[in-house]
Structure formats: structure tokens, C-alpha cells
Amino acid sequence: MVMEEGRKRRKCPRIPVYLDVRVDQQDGIVVKGKVINLSTEGICIKTDDPVFAKEEITVEFLLPDTLTSVRLGGQVVWYRYDTKTVEKKEQVHFSGVQFLDLVESHRSLIRYFTLKMLHDVELVREQGIERVLSDVLNLPPKERKTALNILTHKGFITEEQREEIDHGD
Secondary structure (H helix, E strand, O other): OHHHEEEEEEHOEEEEEEEEEEEEEOOOOOOEEEEEEEEEEEEEEEEOOOOOOEEEEEOOOOOOOOOOOEEEEEEEEEEEOOHHOOOOHHHHOOEEEOHHHHHHHHHHHHHHHHHOOOOOHHHHHHOOOHHHHHHHOOHHHHHHHHHHHHHOOOOOOOOOHHHHHHHOO
């Protein structure tokens, strides 16, 4: 399945969010929308106007729990529209954006936020532990260890499972 192959390539967890985003396209058009998931590698955006694949854009959003506005260059790696809205005046479009110029300070803020979200029991339940673990396994060793400790502390995995997962590579 294509979605599962994409999950295996991910280097970090994607956390569902609902944040305002401004998208500056190269032709000067500004599109407003929502970030619907976030990771240190990229975001998925939902917009009323299309932002097509292969387009280089700049996105700006406010990172939750901070006063930090994050403005980053990115490339749209995929585009889809909601087929249920085709006949309506207001269509809904989705684009996957890979960050191109993520500085370490922004990467650290986003990584901190995504790891912090693992404390959200409802979020982990909604995503499913298998899906969360699939993303966690792709983290760098230090962050993977932190994420596994959070999941153990919250009771999603046992100490034995944590050890097995952490030493399985």
C-alpha cells in the first residue's frame, strides 16, 4: 500500500494539528489555509485554493505553545483535492510540503513539540500505537529513546517492549 510505504520512509512522527498557515507562492499569490499535520521534515496543508506538486513555496505558521512564527521554504511533494467538493464552489485542496531550509533552531522547536504531543493519550490512541511506533522507529537515536520513554511512562508499551524496540536495530 502506498500510504504504508510513505510511513516507512518517514524520518519523524507526523502530529495532527490545526494551525493557520500562510502560503506564499512564487508567482506572488498568497494562499491561506490550515496545517493539518506537522513534523520536522514537513507539513500537510489544507487550502481553499490549489498549491500544486513540484511548486516551491514559503509557508508561515505559529508554532503552538510558543510565540515563535516559523517561516520556511518548502517544496510541494504531493497534491490532492477532496473529490466530494468538486461540484461545489468551495473546493478543499491538500498538499504535502517538504521543508527545504529548516534551520536547527526551528527543527528543535518542532521536534520538541512533536515529542511533547506523545504525552497526549487521546492523540496516541487516535493514531494507534502501531502507527506511532512506526514513526518513532525512524527518529534519530536520542529522540527515539525519549519517545519510547514517554510511551512507556504513559503505559502504551511495557518496559520489555521498549527495550526490545530500542535495541532491535
